[in-house]
Amino acid sequence: MFRGVLLDLDDTLYDRGAAFRAWADEVAHVQLGRSLEPQELAALVAHDRRGHRSRAEFAAEARLLGLTVDPAAFPFELAGQVVPEPLVRDTLEALARTRRLAIVTNGGPAQRLKLQRIGLDTVVQAVFVSSEVGVAKPERAIFERALGFVEHPAREVLFVGDEPTIDLAPAAALGMATAWRARSSWPDALPPPTYRIDRIAELAEICA
Numbered sequence: 001m002f003r004g005v006l007l008d009l010d011d012t013l014y015d016r017g018a019a020f021r022a023w024a025d026e027v028a029h030v031q032l033g034r035s036l037e038p039q040e041l042a043a044l045v046a047h048d049r050r051g052h053r054s055r056a057e058f059a060a061e062a063r064l065l066g067l068t069v070d071p072a073a074f075p076f077e078l079a080g081q082v083v084p085e086p087l088v089r090d091t092l093e094a095l096a097r098t099r100r101l102a103i104v105t106n107g108g109p110a111q112r113l114k115l116q117r118i119g120l121d122t123v124v125q126a127v128f129v130s131s132e133v134g135v136a137k138p139e140r141a142i143f144e145r146a147l148g149f150v151e152h153p154a155r156e157v158l159f160v161g162d163e164p165t166i167d168l169a170p171a172a173a174l175g176m177a178t179a180w181r182a183r184s185s186w187p188d189a190l191p192p193p194t195y196r197i198d199r200i201a202e203l204a205e206i207c208a
Helices: 016-032 038-051 055-063 074-079 088-096 110-117 140-150 164-173 200-206
Strands: 004-007 100-105 126-129 157-161 177-181 195-197
Touching: 004 140, 016 038, 016 074, 038 055, 055 074, 074 110, 088 100, 088 200, 100 110, 100 140, 110 126, 126 140, 140 157, 140 164, 157 164, 157 200, 164 177, 177 200, 195 200
Parallel strands: 004 100, 004 157, 100 126, 157 177, 177 195
Antiparallel strands: none
């Protein structure tokens, strides 16, 4: 049984892609008076790179589509579109009764707003946000901080995330088991994760 579970936030505990598309539709209606054409939306999604593009660069690309994006406001606007996924809160509440549970996420203050939106701010026992810790994934230090909170050896900790190179490879390098929330493809160059999951509810069986 894993004595600690560390979890990424974006695209792990909620569908960031769905939130992004909802945000894009709202912005387009306000600024353009219409929905984006499919090719326009596809271009905007590509520019965003699933949140791994700098906000300033993303704002510059969005202007080419006629959209004005405030880099500082964008994370909070996106957080406003976050929708809880079925059974996520129930699953994590059950896990938190018998083990230490923490979030390890890159980003700024909007990350805590997202946790509130999906009802997990009162469920997890600790939150490690890169802007607060001063170091971001995939750097080793943020994982070590979270392991320090768990107070158990890495081999007794499960890390759950969607990004193979940012979340799971660094966790595995420290000796943690990994559960991949599959949102893309797994790189051939990396050893496979310990588990592959499609829903957070699957953690109940993994951690049983």
